[in-house]
Amino acid sequence: MQTAVETAKVWIDGEWRESDAEGVFEPVNPSTGEKLGREFPVSRWSDCDRALTAAVDAAYQLEQTPAERIAGFLETYATELEAHAEAIVVAAYEETALPVSPRLKDVELPRTTNQLRQAAAAARHGAWRRVTIDRERNIRSCHAPIGPVVVFGPNNFPFAFNGVSGGDFAAAIAAGNPVIAKAHPLHAFTSQLMAEAATRALKGSGLPAATVQMIYKVNHETGERLVSDERIGAVGFTGSKAAGLKLKHAADEAGKPIYLEMSSLNPVVFLPAGLKENAEKWARELADSCTAGSGQFCTRPNLAFLIAGDATERFLRELAAAFDGREPHPLLSSSTREQLHESIEALKSAGAAVVTGGRNLPGNGHRYASTLLRVAGKTFLSAPHELQREAFGNEVMAVVAADDQELLDALGRLEGNLTGCVYSAASGADDAAYARLAPLLRRRVGRLLNDKMPTGVAVSPAMNHGGPYPATGHPGFTAVGIPASIARFTVLHCYDNVREERLPAFVRDV
Amino acid sequence: MQTAVETAKVWIDGEWRESDAEGVFEPVNPSTGEKLGREFPVSRWSDCDRALTAAVDAAYQLEQTPAERIAGFLETYATELEAHAEAIVVAAYEETALPVSPRLKDVELPRTTNQLRQAAAAARHGAWRRVTIDRERNIRSCHAPIGPVVVFGPNNFPFAFNGVSGGDFAAAIAAGNPVIAKAHPLHAFTSQLMAEAATRALKGSGLPAATVQMIYKVNHETGERLVSDERIGAVGFTGSKAAGLKLKHAADEAGKPIYLEMSSLNPVVFLPAGLKENAEKWARELADSCTAGSGQFCTRPNLAFLIAGDATERFLRELAAAFDGREPHPLLSSSTREQLHESIEALKSAGAAVVTGGRNLPGNGHRYASTLLRVAGKTFLSAPHELQREAFGNEVMAVVAADDQELLDALGRLEGNLTGCVYSAASGADDAAYARLAPLLRRRVGRLLNDKMPTGVAVSPAMNHGGPYPATGHPGFTAVGIPASIARFTVLHCYDNVREERLPAFVRDV
Structure with missing residues (x-):
């Protein structure tokens, strides 16, 4: 006999309301495969429509709101999250199986509240406006809010x-x-708890009630309608390439800016002189980067480039041993595991060989054996597109080039990535090779690293969590790093001969 | 008996070469309707393909080129244009019928060389790179060139x-x-002369020979293939909405940034208290703005908003009289005139009445009577999309609202524009009305003006020649104003833990 479960409410126009739902979904615990006993609505268009109308009004009100109030809200929200950290972390652990420590409690939540506080400081400081004043001609420009932003969070x-x-x-x-937040269904309850913290922070903030709204899930058609609605300003999306490209198409056709972070293979090149001395050490570093969080990071390396030789064989043996010797964490969902397996099968069909892994692990959790694939540089060059299929999870493919030139040719066929990295000898013995390949890699990645794994994205003003298509939708913007990330959600406004008293304060002469 | 005319050559990979042409076109003098006796090629894909390959190599070489050399080339080019100004101006006059003075010789050419010199200064200064250094974490970011840029110039x-x-x-x-420049066929010979000046400036500049390349014309399919080719970095397009949207679709699908300046109606609002005193003066200012260059500016006003009353009638009488009393310049081509007439017919079908104009003028030149249309606010609200069809040329439509609220409602239905302007009483008698409508207008335009016509786009660092879709393809960027306009053709690069000696000079510590 089942207990009746109440369907969660959506947060629209300042109220937690019953959704006009076309269905419900029930989240599952990835460690056990069992339902968590909660039910969330799949919103119909009418929920979106109501949220959009409220957001347009809120946008006008926010334009008249002092930045100090916006900053105050962000800071209060961070404090609310900290005050309810325990419940939020428990919910996230149940829904994602990501480790509580080190990760949810002591890394990701502090990072999140830190981001909110950095954003508050940026709102207060106002450098994101990039004010430019031409006094002689009385022309003034600044960046300004773009209007209601729909944010699709990732799994x-x-x-x-x-x-x-x-x-x-x-x-x-x-x-x-x-x-207007579209929560990810894989952590719906976590999102609800966070939105409740935002609700408390909004009260008394002096911001419009519809400054933040949240729904849980929509079907594809509704999602595409949402990102192309004339009332929105822009879209932020982090997720799969398949879903991202559908939304991009819809937003592009409507002339709406959409910022997408979609897929990245994060190539790491291990140069031969350095590899001789460091094969085992570098293999363990790569194994750490590939298996942390079961490789469920946008910046997890999916591609390792090496030149054939003894050191490469030692490296690959050590890497396979490290993979085999570690118990992988469960993946976020059964479909995450299915997609990982499908990608690995596709890579095999395209010519990659399995060194280790390539299979589900037994038990109730969605665990998958950490997988090392191997392919010759020549094979990679014969099917570069097929062999650059992202495998989202604990997988890496070693591309073993016959020589320097084949390595260069392979790097020249890389598609756009968030990151690219080169490990090389401290002695300088790899420097000539570095000089040849760095320009190729530079052009194909947003963040170029030396001697350091790409996982771990510091929230630094100098960070670029972006890169060429199809890693993102536009190579000029970053999703991490404040204030640069704010630029995505702004428009350029110019005031030409506008009377002094009618100018916004931040473009006046004083 | 005809003299054999040699088909002009295209400029690809450092050489003026015979085009692999699929056809030719012969420019016409718009003042006389007669052919100018020159012949230019319509390039096949092979011309584009060759240019793209050369451009990729040039892009790599340019990355290693000191900014000083780039600046030197731009300045030498400006000087070359000045040295050959007479021939260039004559060619442009023959091809466009735009006045030599004031316009081609003493306004547009000096503006052009000024832009080139401002760009040189910006290249030398390097502020466009927006360098951000996080020393503590050894993370550095900067903007960098995006790769080969295809530029489609307007007519x-x-x-x-x-x-x-x-x-x-x-x-x-x-x-x-x-x-890679795609010259506009309506001033092909002018473009050839300018490209020849660029050829001379490139010699001895130390820049790669394929830094600048030029073709004259391609068919739609080839154009779409060009903007979606994986070798390009980005596209700049100025032209019609119909052509722009086709290219946008192709570039978007390929994940290529495309910056478009497509269409704008540049609404001007005349508030009632001011209008009482200034009806005739403001009408003449609007007439000047609408008829200069026969209204063939992206910022020419196509829409005037007024509130019904005696002053509005006086304003419209004066405006019609000014239109009738001036001899219009020829339009750029017969198709420009046909499209203007088609737009005016479409506006009439949607409910606009002709106050004056609406017809071709006799003679060989492509002249069209300056046209004033009139529509009630209520009618505008009943067909806001149809009544916002751009009429590229010497036309303006007055939207006469019944009252304040109807005016606000009409402004709320505006699509994206480059500019929007409000004329109001100096006394402050219109200030309450201004306060209500300015937020509506602000959101729909890139540049907001007071008491000043939008034609005339100052090359100022504070200028915004951009705006919400469909005026442009992205509301965060400007096509005029240096260094801001440079941002369009850059990507964000980050260096994370990259060894000091491998960093570009501009992100090093010193």
Whole structure:
């Protein structure tokens, strides 16, 4: 006999309301495969429509709101999250199986509140406006809020990229835009708890009630309608390439800016002189980067480039041993595991050989054996597109080039990535090779690293969590790093001969 | 008996070469309707393909080129244009019928060389890189060239927006990108002369020979293939909405940034208290703005908003009289005139009445009577989309609202524009009305003006020649104003833990 479960409410126009739902979904615990006993609505268009109308009003009100109030809200929200950290972390652990420590409690949540506070400081400081004043001609320009922003959060970060609390959210709010968050269904209850913290923070903040709104899930058609609605300003999306490209198409056709973070293989090149001395050490570093969080990071390396030789064989043996010797964490969902397996099968069909892994692990949790694939440089060059299919999870493919030139040719066929990295000898013995390949790699990645794994994205003003298509939708913007990430949610405004008293304070002469 | 005419050559990979042409076109003098006795090629894909391959190599070389050399080239080019100003101005006059003075010789050409020199200064200064250094974490970011840029110039500016000399060209080169210019067929010979000046300036500049390349015309399919080719970095386009949207679709699907300036109605609001005193003066100002260059400016007002009353009637009488009393310049081509007439017919079908004009003028030149249309606010509200069809030329439609509220409602239905302007009483008697409507207008335009016509786009660092869709493809960027316009042709690069000696000089510690 089942207990009747109440369907969660959506947060629209300042109220937690019953959704006009076309269905419900029930989240599952990835460690056990069992339902968590909660039910969330799949919103019909009418929920979106109501949220959009409220957001337009909120956007106008926010334009008249002092930045100090926006900053105050972001800071109060961070404090509310900390005050309810325990419940939020428990919910996220149940929904994602990501480790509580080190991760949810002591890394991701502090990172999230830190982002909110950095966004508050940026809102207060106002540098994101890039004010330019031409006094002689009385022309003034500045960046301004773009209007209601719809944020689609991903499955892999329940806090730091969540539509209602993450980097896109913080950046959009800092610029004075209302946010309509589309929570990720894989951490719906976590999102609800965070949105409740935002609800408390909004009270008494002096911001419009519809500054933040949240729904849980929509079907594809409704999602595409949402991102192309004339009432929105822009969209922030983090997720799969398949879903991202559908939304991009819809937004592009409507002329709406959409910022997407979609897929990345994060190539790491291990140069031969350094590899001789460091094969085992570097293999363990790579294994750490590939298996942390079961590789469910946008910056997890999916591609390792090496030149054939003894050191490469030692490296690959050590890497396979490290994979085999570690118990992988469960993946976020059964479909995450299915997609990982499908990708690995596709890579095998395209010519990659399995060194280790390539199979589900037994038990109730959605665990998958950490997988090392191997392919010759020549094979990679014969099917570069097929062999650059992202495998989201604990997998890496070693591309073993016959020589320097084949390595260069292979790097020249790389598609756009968030990151690219080169490990090389401290002695300088790899420097000539570095000089040849760095320009190729530089052009294909947003962040170029030396001697350091790409996982771990510091929230630094100098960070670029962006890159060429199809890693993102536009190579000029970053999703992490304040204030740069705010630029995505702004428009350029110019005032030409506008009377002094009618100018916004921040473009006046004083 | 005809003299054999040699088909002009295209400029690809450092050489003026015979085009692999699929056809030719022969430019016409718009003042006489007669052919100018010159012949230009319509390039097949093979011309584009060759240019793209050369551009990729040039892009890599430019990355290693000191900014000083790029600046030197831009300045030498400006000097070359001045040295050959007479021939260039004559060619442009023959091809466009735009006045020599004031316009081609003393306004547009000086503006063009000024832009090139401002771009040179920006290249030298390097502020466009927006360098951000996080020393503690050893993370550094900067903007960098995006790669080969294809520039499609418009019909209405033979110099200042020309693909081989205009604002997009200057901005793309300043950031270190090679440019493939698609000249506009309506000033093909002018473009050839300018490209020859660029050829001379490139010699001895130390820049790669394929830094600048030029073709004259391609068919739609080839154009779409060009903007979606994986070798390009970005596209700059100025032209019609129909052509722009086709290219946008192709570039979007390929994940290529495309910056478009497509269409704008540039609404001007005349508030009632001010209008009482200034009806005749403001009408003449509007007439000047609508008829200069026969209204063939992106910022020419196509929409005037007024509230019904005696002053509005006086204003419209004066405006009609000014239109009738001036001899219009020829339009740029017979198709420009046909399209203007088609737009006016479409506006009539949607409910607008002709006050004056609405017809071709006799004679060989492509002249069209300056046209004033009139529509009630209520009618505008009943067909806001149809009544916002751009009429590119010497036309304006007065939207006469019944009252304040109808005016606000009408402004609330405006689509995206480059500019929006409000004329109001100096006394402050219109200030309450201004306060209500300015937020509506602000959101729908890139540049907000007071008491000043939008035609005339100052090349100021504070300028915004951009705006919400469909005026442009992205509301965060400007096509005029250096260094801001350079941002369009850059990507964000980050260096994370990269060894000091491998960093570009501009992100090092010193």
